[in-house]
Amino acid sequence: MDLRPTPEQEALRAECRDWLLANLPWEYGRGLPPRFDDLADEVAFLRDWQRKLSEARWVGITWPAEFGGRGAGPLAHYIVQEELARARAPELVGRIGINLVGPTLLAHGTPAQQQRWLPKILDASELWCQLFSEPDAGSDLASLSTWAERDDRRGGWRITGQKVWTSYAQFADWGLLLARTNRSAPKHRGISAFAIDMRQPGIDIRPLRQITDEYDFNEVFLDGAFAPDDHLIGALDDGWRVSSSTLTHERGTNPRQLVIHAQLLDELFRLACENGADSDHRLQQRLAAAYVEVRLFQLHNWRSLSRLEAGKPLGPEASALKLYWSEMSKRLHDTAMAVLGSASPLWWDADGNPGGGRWQRSWLYYHAASIFAGTNEIQRNIIGERVLGLPREPTHPGER
Numbered sequence: 471m472d473l474r475p476t477p478e479q480e481a482l483r484a485e486c487r488d489w490l491l492a493n494l495p496w497e498y499g500r501g502l503p504p505r506f507d508d509l510a511d512e513v514a515f516l517r518d519w520q521r522k523l524s525e526a527r528w529v530g531i532t533w534p535a536e537f538g539g540r541g542a543g544p545l546a547h548y549i550v551q552e553e554l555a556r557a558r559a560p561e562l563v564g565r566i567g568i569n570l571v572g573p574t575l576l577a578h579g580t581p582a583q584q585q586r587w588l589p590k591i592l593d594a595s596e597l598w599c600q601l602f603s604e605p606d607a608g609s610d611l612a613s614l615s616t617w618a619e620r621d622d623r624r625g626g627w628r629i630t631g632q633k634v635w636t637s638y639a640q641f642a643d644w645g646l647l648l649a650r651t652n653r654s655a656p657k658h659r660g661i662s663a664f665a666i667d668m669r670q671p672g673i674d675i676r677p678l679r680q681i682t683d684e685y686d687f688n689e690v691f692l693d694g695a696f697a698p699d700d701h702l703i704g705a706l707d708d709g710w711r712v713s714s715s716t717l718t719h720e721r722g723t724n725p726r727q728l729v730i731h732a733q734l735l736d737e738l739f740r741l742a743c744e745n746g747a748d749s750d751h752r753l754q755q756r757l758a759a760a761y762v763e764v765r766l767f768q769l770h771n772w773r774s775l776s777r778l779e780a781g782k783p784l785g786p787e788a789s790a791l792k793l794y795w796s797e798m799s800k801r802l803h804d805t806a807m808a809v810l811g812s813a814s815p816l817w818w819d820a821d822g823n824p825g826g827g828r829w830q831r832s833w834l835y836y837h838a839a840s841i842f843a844g845t846n847e848i849q850r851n852i853i854g855e856r857v858l859g860l861p862r863e864p865t866h867p868g869e870r
């Protein structure tokens with residue numbers, strides 16, 4: 471692990487920070503992004519922000535320059551993510567496109583598909599969603615049953631089925647969809663990946679209410695929705711391999727969560743000093759543990775980053791990092807609730823605004839971290855089998 475930044479990396483960090491100082495729509499280091507009552511207003515604000523970022527080439531750092539990226543390595547990406555998070559910049563509204571769809575198209579898309587979709591992903595002029603999970607296919611994604619039927623007359627596929635937990639589907643122009651194209655092949659081999667136009671008849675999007683009282687994700691019902699032949703991504707029946715590269719990008723290093731949790735830790739310490747919780751020796755222990763854990767998360771990130779920068783694959787290390795930070799986050803938020811003490815069940819801020827309780831919302835939200843991008847039980851299986859060499863989980867009833 472080599473932690474010394476090169477002069478080029480220092481220069482990139484300074485350039486990014488200078489740009490943020492000049493262009494951030496709120497005060498650097500103090501302000502926070504505006505809060506919106508309506509998610510649609512928030513999405514409009516965030517689209518505009520991503521467009522500005524992409525014009526200055528702060529989005530898609532590792533993407534080739536011909537598509538608007540910088541063609542830089544993972545460390546440069548990490549530095550820019552750190553600076554954005556430090557400036558309290560909100561997550562990119564087009565993050566599914568940037569983090570998942572873009573790398574998938576770069577690995578498996580045709581040149582025409584790359585030209586068609588990548589530039590519009592970068593500037594958020596088109597938003598994407600990820601149509602993988604189904605009611606009976608989450609962790610066991612290969613069991614998915616959404617069916618793509620050949621339509622020779624129109625030259626494409628008619629797709630029918632149900633997806634669920636589809637984040638931001640209600641705002642998406644396109645979906646990266648997995649559907650079964652071959653019922654007689656073994657279940658991993660009969661799946662194909664498609665880009666599907668979300669604004670066509672035959673697609674019904676129904677928002678789902680979350681524990682935080684927000685509606686980020688949806689059920690998506692497909693009833694004969696159409697995908698032409700040139701919207702097939704990768705080869706026919708090879709969608710499992712295509713989706714593997716999407717899923718790999720869901721894990722790996724996580725500079726954004728690192729900076730967010732370092733900032734949460736600072737706020738937690740401030741809160742504990744203000745309300746006197748810092749004089750309770752049991753809470754002192756928990757606060758110290760939270761400090762140590764965030765520092766460990768930082769070291770863990772740096773180790774993974776060193777591997778990536780040296781061109782080595784992460785493998786099951788990515789699962790260990792995902793498992794670690796999601797559990798760390800829950801412990802840190804539990805400590806925050808203990809520091810808040812008798813105020814912890816309150817959802818209203820001092821002015822009586824519902825949802826004003828930032829810690830409470832954050833505590834609820836981060837419960838999802840041990841579910842999205844692969845549940846923690848699945849990460850433990852991966853670590854058990856591929857790192858510790860434990861016997862493989864039976865894949866069929868009765869198999870050992």
Ligand SMILES: Cc1cc2nc3c(=O)[nH]c(=O)nc-3n(C[C@H](O)[C@H](O)[C@H](O)COP(=O)(O)OP(=O)(O)OC[C@H]3O[C@@H](n4cnc5c(N)ncnc54)[C@H](O)[C@@H]3O)c2cc1C
Nearest residue numbers: 600601602603608609610635636637838841842843845847
């Ligand atoms: C905030 C959020 C956003 C999401 N956004 C998207 C999105 O945009 N697009 C999308 O496609 N999906 C999305 N998901 C879905 C997510 O990928 C799934 O929730 C996840 O893969 C788990 O699937 P499941 O919910 O069907 O649970 P299941 O797979 O049904 O699991 C239920 C429980 O059983 C456990 N379990 C299952 N199999 C095993 C096993 N083999 N060994 C041990 N334990 C096991 C799980 O760990 C879990 O605790 C999102 C989820 C969340 C929480």
